[in-house]
Amino acid sequence: MSQDGGDGAGGDASDAPPTNDGQRFDRLPATDDDRDVPGRPTREEVLEWWETRFGVDPAVFEPYDFYEKGAGKIWVYAGEATNPARIEALGMTLLRTRQEHWKPTTRTASRFGRHASRNVIDLEPEEATSFLAGEDQPVERWDGDWGYLIATHEIAGDAEPIGVGLYLHGELRSRVPKGSRRDLA
Template identity: 60%
Template sequence: MSGDGSGADGANGEENDGQRFDRLPETADERVVAGRPTREEVVDWWEERYGLAPETWDGHTFWEKGKGKIWAFAGDLVSPTPVEAVGMRVIRARQEHWKPSTDAVQRFCEEATKNVVVLEPAEAERFVRGEDQELDRWEGDWGYLVAAHEFEGRVEPIGVGLYLHGELRSTVPKGRQEDLS
């Protein structure tokens, strides 16, 4: 899957209203807003990119607010819903490469089996400070990775990194960067 969320345009030509939350349609056949991702596409993307089991999302509904900001909510609401926030932002879609949010990676990617780079302690410290670093040992896909480190015998996700040309770029939001030294 390309992760672009494009597909068949809706028959009724509805447009995205960036000021409200609209529930994602289950499948492309149910899409009424052109370019809006479907639940099926979102679940498939997490499985294909990070190896997350589709069951990870059982009990969650997906919502779009803005253009491509996808939120997961452990429950259900009437759609559309005029609230400021619902659940957790999990993906920025409607762009060439979908980007998972830091919160989603920390919350859901403990069970990720693909595109997870486990950082050594010094690398993890640099990452959470927001520093980019050379990382020539990574032999997996380029693009957005789950950056993780081993903590008390378990691999724990710490954030989203962008891996390009031998460099791991930290995307830890400025307000969440930490100096652990």
């Protein structure tokens, strides 16, 4: 970048549309009308996706703000981020959006999955053990949508979210990150 703040290309940088800075957290715009950065999802779109895909009431996310850092990595944060310091993380990663299908994170499923009423698969003990170990497995009994599901398992009488799986062609593919996998066998 040139010293005058331009891009060094001889043009006026103020004429260029805003772009995503992968090293900075930017709050998601509320609606499409508020969007400055092409391709950046809006808060409205994120809430609609959670409601449509998983049946999560948008009110669940009222106390939270959404931020993008990187290309489509959406973070959720309860609080006010007013310090301009460069930071590596803010809250937790909620989902990844700049790909063909939006994908919730395992941490998000664990935190917000209990609010889901749709596209939730309850795993039997052996299935949950395989899932948490990161193994893919046939699960023919699922009769819901294909795509990303929130996997749950009964713990102390309640269905507890344990992660995100990808269901395709009668197979549940575990998306539990390598660092979070557990060998419970």
